[in-house]
Amino acid sequence: MNNMYFTEEHNLFRKSLQDFLKKEVVPHIDKWEKTGSIDRFIWKKFGEMGFFGINYPEKYGGLNLDLFYTVILQEELQKINSGGFAAAIWAHVYLAMTHLNAEGDETIKENYLAPSIAGDKIGCLCISEPSGGSDVAGMRTTAVKEGDSYFINGSKTFITNGIYSDYLVVAAKTKPELGNKGMSIFVVDRETPGITASKLDKLGWRASDTAEIAFDNVKIPTSNLLGEENNGFAYIMQHFALERLVMGINAHARAEYALDYASQYMSERIAFGKSLDKYQALRHKYVDLYSDMEVCKQFNYTVAYRLNRGEYVVKEATMSKLKSTKMADAVIYECLQFLGGYGYMEEYPMARLLRDSRLGPIGGGTSEILREILSKMILDKKEYKPAT
Numbered sequence: 214m215n216n217m218y219f220t221e222e223h224n225l226f227r228k229s230l231q232d233f234l235k236k237e238v239v240p241h242i243d244k245w246e247k248t249g250s251i252d253r254f255i256w257k258k259f260g261e262m263g264f265f266g267i268n269y270p271e272k273y274g275g276l277n278l279d280l281f282y283t284v285i286l287q288e289e290l291q292k293i294n295s296g297g298f299a300a301a302i303w304a305h306v307y308l309a310m311t312h313l314n315a316e317g318d319e320t321i322k323e324n325y326l327a328p329s330i331a332g333d334k335i336g337c338l339c340i341s342e343p344s345g346g347s348d349v350a351g352m353r354t355t356a357v358k359e360g361d362s363y364f365i366n367g368s369k370t371f372i373t374n375g376i377y378s379d380y381l382v383v384a385a386k387t388k389p390e391l392g393n394k395g396m397s398i399f400v401v402d403r404e405t406p407g408i409t410a411s412k413l414d415k416l417g418w419r420a421s422d423t424a425e426i427a428f429d430n431v432k433i434p435t436s437n438l439l440g441e442e443n444n445g446f447a448y449i450m451q452h453f454a455l456e457r458l459v460m461g462i463n464a465h466a467r468a469e470y471a472l473d474y475a476s477q478y479m480s481e482r483i484a485f486g487k488s489l490d491k492y493q494a495l496r497h498k499y500v501d502l503y504s505d506m507e508v509c510k511q512f513n514y515t516v517a518y519r520l521n522r523g524e525y526v527v528k529e530a531t532m533s534k535l536k537s538t539k540m541a542d543a544v545i546y547e548c549l550q551f552l553g554g555y556g557y558m559e560e561y562p563m564a565r566l567l568r569d570s571r572l573g574p575i576g577g578g579t580s581e582i583l584r585e586i587l588s589k590m591i592l593d594k595k596e597y598k599p600a601t
């Protein structure tokens with residue numbers, strides 16, 4: 214393992230995580246992929262092991278460790294080959310909990326962040342809407358203040374953990390006439406009257422639940438506002454750096470997993486009297502793919518290093534997701550080809566990997582939108598600053 218970034222402690226953590234996943238998660242994956250729901254007990258076990266608290270404050274039960282522990286968690290979750298399970302975990306830890314920690318007050322942290330770290334409460338982040346996911350500023354859900362309550366009306370879609378989560382972190386317009394300057398973020402209890410969720414069927418990420426959620430006059434206390442009113446858009450944009458880097462890391466890790474599996478397979482599979490890894494056409498193809506993966510991986514580690522030092526690496530994290538997700542799709546497509554007909558069979562890992570990987574260039578900002586953002590930063594010299 215690259216010791217420029219990973220210490221002996223990191224390596225020990227990786228080993229214990231691998232052992233845990235192999236023992237506690239892998240035996241259940243095929244069932245969860247079939248039923249489309251993850252058993253609740255595993256959330257508690259993740260909490261007990263401290264995995265949800267890796268980068269959160271000790272005060273709320275976290276471990277407050279550096280970002281390379283997060284890198285390891287993400288990489289290893291990809292290598293058990295259930296994009297849906299990995300997505301459910303990181304939607305909780307890096308989508309919902311990020312907002313609780315950064316913008317929540319003391320009471321919110323005690324009531325939501327601490328139980329999230331312990332694995333007692335599961336969260337989701339509700340931004341995308343049926344009328345459009347890319348145009349975040351154009352969202353239609355509203356939160357109207359009356360006395361010491363807000364009333365939320367609208368609908369969200371494609372929400373990961375949208376059925377089983379205990380609370381929802383919801384973006385809504387508090388001053389619609391101000392566009393992106395009139396948006397706020399709230400934490401909402403699942404049991405609040407007026408919330409209904411319906412499960413969506415989808416190509417991949419089959420173990421995770423993805424839902425459309427309707428909010429019909431959902432009344433919440435004003436104390437459930439996260440951070441300052443009308444500052445929600447800036448909060449969402451600020452956290453995109455970590456979210457996009459996480460998706461870039463996920464992508465290089467699943468590509469690496471596909472390549473490792475394919476090289477083992479190619480060394481064992483005999484065609485025309487010799488193993489596949491002795492054919493030059495395949496060898497050259499393989500090393501090209503491997504190089505593409507390694508270039509992304511090294512770039513992602515550098516961005517993680519800089520983010521860990523407190524730099525605002527939104528441009529680099531955007532590049533990380535754009536390039537790594539494209540690379541992963543291409544690598545996995547070709548790795549499936551290396552396995553011939555077996556690549557197409559569900560008994561082998563490539564079929565699920567191919568399905569799951571396809572979400573990479575869509576979720577959390579499509580590749581087209583990422584190119585738009587990069588064009589503004591690179592060509593128009595626009596600077597994005599962290600929210601204050």
Ligand SMILES: Cc1cc2nc3c(=O)[nH]c(=O)nc-3n(C[C@H](O)[C@H](O)[C@H](O)COP(=O)(O)OP(=O)(O)OC[C@H]3O[C@@H](n4cnc5c(N)ncnc54)[C@H](O)[C@@H]3O)c2cc1C
Nearest residue numbers: 338339340341345346347371372373575576577578579581
């Ligand atoms: C399985 C899954 C899980 C998800 N989980 C979550 C979640 O937990 N929380 C959440 O809030 N969202 C979630 N999403 C939503 C995801 O972030 C959106 O699907 C994504 O942002 C795109 O929005 P959209 O689907 O509405 O596409 P649209 O915005 O309708 O875009 C459709 C197409 O047009 C392109 N396009 C749009 N505008 C432009 C433009 N200006 N220039 C060029 N091309 C453009 C897009 O790139 C895309 O190819 C999830 C989605 C999926 C599929």
